Amino acid sequence: MRKHVSALALVAGLGFLASPAFAYTVYVSNEKDNTVTILDSATMQVTKTINVGQRPRGITISHDGKFVYLCASDDDTIEVIDTATLQIVDTLPSGPDPELFVLSPDGKTLYVANEDDNLVTVIDIESKGVLAEIPVGVEPEGMGISPDGKTMVNTSETTNMAHFIDTATHEITDNVLVDSRPRFVEFTPDGKEAWVSAEIGGTVSVIDNATREVKHKITFEIPGLRAEAIQPVGVRITADGKKAYVALGPANRVAVIDTATYEVQKYVLVGQRVWQLAFTPDQKTIISTNGVSNDITFIDVATDEPVQSVTVGALPWGVVVSPN
Amino acid sequence: MKSMVPNTLAVFIGLFLASVNVCAVAAQEAAPQPKAEAPAKKPEKPTVDIKLGYLRAYEPQLALSVLDVAPRDEGVAGANVAINDNNTTGKFLNQKFTLDVTEVKLDADVVPVFNEMVAKGDRYVLADLSAKQLLSIADIARDNGVLLFNVGATDDSLREEDCRINVFHTAPTRSMLADGLAQYLIWKQWRKWVLVYGSHERDQLFAEALRRSATRFGGEILAEKEFKDTGTARRTDSGVVQIQRQLPVFMQDLPDHEVVLVADESEVFGTYVPFRTWIPRPVAGTAGLTPSGWHPASEQWGGTQIQNRFAKTSGRRMLSKDMAAWTAVRIIGDAATRTQSADEKAIEAFIRDDKFSIAAFKGQKLTFRKWNWQLRQPIFLGDGRSVVSTSPQEGFLHQFSELDTLGVDQPETKCVLK
Numbered sequence: 001m002r003k004h005v006s007a008l009a010l011v012a013g014l015g016f017l018a019s020p021a022f023a024y025t026v027y028v029s030n031e032k033d034n035t036v037t038i039l040d041s042a043t044m045q046v047t048k049t050i051n052v053g054q055r056p057r058g059i060t061i062s063h064d065g066k067f068v069y070l071c072a073s074d075d076d077t078i079e080v081i082d083t084a085t086l087q088i089v090d091t092l093p094s095g096p097d098p099e100l101f102v103l104s105p106d107g108k109t110l111y112v113a114n115e116d117d118n119l120v121t122v123i124d125i126e127s128k129g130v131l132a133e134i135p136v137g138v139e140p141e142g143m144g145i146s147p148d149g150k151t152m153v154n155t156s157e158t159t160n161m162a163h164f165i166d167t168a169t170h171e172i173t174d175n176v177l178v179d180s181r182p183r184f185v186e187f188t189p190d191g192k193e194a195w196v197s198a199e200i201g202g203t204v205s206v207i208d209n210a211t212r213e214v215k216h217k218i219t220f221e222i223p224g225l226r227a228e229a230i231q232p233v234g235v236r237i238t239a240d241g242k243k244a245y246v247a248l249g250p251a252n253r254v255a256v257i258d259t260a261t262y263e264v265q266k267y268v269l270v271g272q273r274v275w276q277l278a279f280t281p282d283q284k285t286i287i288s289t290n291g292v293s294n295d296i297t298f299i300d301v302a303t304d305e306p307v308q309s310v311t312v313g314a315l316p317w318g319v320v321v322s323p324n
Numbered sequence: 325m326k327s328m329v330p331n332t333l334a335v336f337i338g339l340f341l342a343s344v345n346v347c348a349v350a351a352q353e354a355a356p357q358p359k360a361e362a363p364a365k366k367p368e369k370p371t372v373d374i375k376l377g378y379l380r381a382y383e384p385q386l387a388l389s390v391l392d393v394a395p396r397d398e399g400v401a402g403a404n405v406a407i408n409d410n411n412t413t414g415k416f417l418n419q420k421f422t423l424d425v426t427e428v429k430l431d432a433d434v435v436p437v438f439n440e441m442v443a444k445g446d447r448y449v450l451a452d453l454s455a456k457q458l459l460s461i462a463d464i465a466r467d468n469g470v471l472l473f474n475v476g477a478t479d480d481s482l483r484e485e486d487c488r489i490n491v492f493h494t495a496p497t498r499s500m501l502a503d504g505l506a507q508y509l510i511w512k513q514w515r516k517w518v519l520v521y522g523s524h525e526r527d528q529l530f531a532e533a534l535r536r537s538a539t540r541f542g543g544e545i546l547a548e549k550e551f552k553d554t555g556t557a558r559r560t561d562s563g564v565v566q567i568q569r570q571l572p573v574f575m576q577d578l579p580d581h582e583v584v585l586v587a588d589e590s591e592v593f594g595t596y597v598p599f600r601t602w603i604p605r606p607v608a609g610t611a612g613l614t615p616s617g618w619h620p621a622s623e624q625w626g627g628t629q630i631q632n633r634f635a636k637t638s639g640r641r642m643l644s645k646d647m648a649a650w651t652a653v654r655i656i657g658d659a660a661t662r663t664q665s666a667d668e669k670a671i672e673a674f675i676r677d678d679k680f681s682i683a684a685f686k687g688q689k690l691t692f693r694k695w696n697w698q699l700r701q702p703i704f705l706g707d708g709r710s711v712v713s714t715s716p717q718e719g720f721l722h723q724f725s726e727l728d729t730l731g732v733d734q735p736e737t738k739c740v741l742k
Contacts, residue, residue, distance in 0.1 A: 097632070116632050118412055137416065138409045139629050157626065158654075158683070159413040160661070175416040177662060180683040181626070200683040226726065228688040250687075 030313025144185025155182035377446030402646025410657030452476035500731035504703025504715035506537035618647030
């Protein structure tokens with residue numbers, strides 16, 4: 001692992017030698033067996049599995065790639081994993097039952113959804129202090145932040161709203177109603193739209209960040225599949241802002257959407273109960289976690305074809321890829 | 325159109341907050357002012373009260389196992405958690421929900437108390453009553469524009485020959501419960517059953533639902549036997565000694581089978597059947613593997629969250645009736661949220677809309693059967709400790725909704741809404 005990282009650094013240092021399959025490190029949280037699986041994105045092989053806290057779900061990484069942050073939901077804490085040693089080196093005070101979180105663009109602040117307490121907890125990573133607790137709707141879940149870091153959006157699953165929060169004042173400025181059980185928020189790279197998936201509603205609401213109104217609602221239809229099985233969860237949008245990927249849960253597919261027309265271009269068949277998604281930093285690959293089939297799928301972003309599925313731990317939930 | 329109203333409000337709140345820098349909760353508490361008078365300054369609406377009534381027939385009842393004695397607040401506790409949930413949402417929209425509980429004796433005439441509730445202004449009433457009691461108030465409710473939500477009665481008759489246009493059912497029916505169980509037994513390829521049932525009316529009704537499920541899904545009931553209630557005390561110090569001897573004798577003349585089905589809603593003998601059968605066989609029905617609308621140990625589909633919330637609020641685990649009541653209150657709450665109003669006509673129209681659905685920790689959206697206003701829902705199968713499975717089972721298909729493989733389907737319904 002160590003060797004791998006330094007080799008990468010060397011390649012980077014030599015000035016971006018053209019490499020068709022740049023190797024990044026992929027981290028997958030496995031909800032059921034309390035582990036994180038580590039893979040090499042180039043070989044698509046598991047390199048290591050580490051034990052973590054109970055019920056690991058939300059996972060993200062510091063912008064310098066040095067630390068992975070992991071929600072250990074049943075331990076009511078966020079674990080900090082040193083990516084060099086793969087040891088848990090620290091914990092952050094998350095509040096009870098953390099599920100999902102988002103890191104501020106400057107990498108200093110972590111915004112955590114506390115499902116059991118109808119709160120969003122704001123944590124200063126450096127001091128490990130709680131900066132604020134923001135009361136939101138029932139069962140806060142999805143967390144997104146605008147690229148300028150000024151607006152944070154939380155979704156509450158039973159209240160069915162996207163709460164827009166001013167990160168300077170830590171106060172809610174707008175509450176936008178969306179469909180049932182909103183799960184995830186993703187801003188477009190230009191910060192103009194927030195995409196909110198609704199698991200039970202079966203839709204993705206595109207919210208205009210200027211007017212804070214739903215400007216479009218994306219629906220899904222898959223021949224031969226009943227509507228109830230289409231349950232949008234994870235959403236990712238390419239860095240150029242042109243394509244969006246939406247994980248459709250028990251529909252076992254990832255939808256590829258043209259962000260200009262909001263039309264679904266393709267449904268990529270992956271594994272069972274596809275949950276979350278992550279791009280590799282070169283944007284050539286997007287990876288899905290397929291909970292029920294205990295694997296992840298590497299999808300080629302150029303062709304939107306599934307390339308390979310790799311078995312990881314039990315009930316893979318979240319995925320993050322190292323930035324370097 | 326539906327999303328227009330809330331979004332407009334959200335923008336108003338946004339503008340207000342930007343200028344005055346007060347949080348949304350404070351906005352609700354500020355003195356109400358009509359929007360038209362000061363549109364630029366005070367855009368918030370006055371807090372709207374939405375009152376819900378809860379009418380229940382209750383008396384303490386014994387059970388064969390003390391673990392099965394119904395908690396004092398069964399059902400009501402679920403409604404209260406949903407009221408809290410509605411109010412958490414309501415604080416963003418200036419809506420306040422309250423619950424008013426009225427209790428009568430088990431076989432009481434409920435008409436006078438219901439009339440009082442109507443007079444008080446209750447327009448949404450959760451009913452945890454017998455079928456007979458519910459039927460006695462259904463038409464009074466209809467004539468007064470009151471919507472009833474049946475959270476307790478599993479009687480199919482209330483959804484069939486005695487169905488009413490103003491009665492919504494969040495509790496599943498006996499036929500839905502029996503079908504959920506039967507599908508699982510068929511999936512297991514355990515098709516040969518014997519049926520033992522109690523001598524009270526509700527036991528016979530569940531036995532009938534099990535017979536119907538057998539015919540529907542290809543189970544075979546090889547023999548049946550009635551266990552007569554001779555009025556024995558349910559708890560005696562040395563009772564277990566006798567039961568251990570009596571039960572096998574009761575069952576020894578039944579032909580060989582794969583599963584024993586028990587229909588004993590009256591708690592006379594059912595709990596005694598598992599492990600005391602003549603031949604070693606699994607037990608299902610009202611004892612052993614039991615179908616239900618909710619399970620206190622379900623943690624799937626976000627269930628952990630409602631379970632934690634419920635346990636924290638009520639100090640016990642969440643039961644099926646709690647979930648039926650929670651769901652009913654959430655249906656009204658969601659309609660009020662999305663219509664942005666407490667207007668009864670708007671709320672009713674929203675609930676009756678083709679697009680209406682509610683999320684209730686069962687893995688998919690729940691919708692109403694429009695032919696009798698029964699809420700479609702998966703059925704949990706569990707023992708006393710954990711969830712074994714949920715139905716509909718894989719492979720039981722339906723042209724419209726797989727949830728309609730559970731219970732009486734539209735082509736068979738006897739319901740004519742009035």
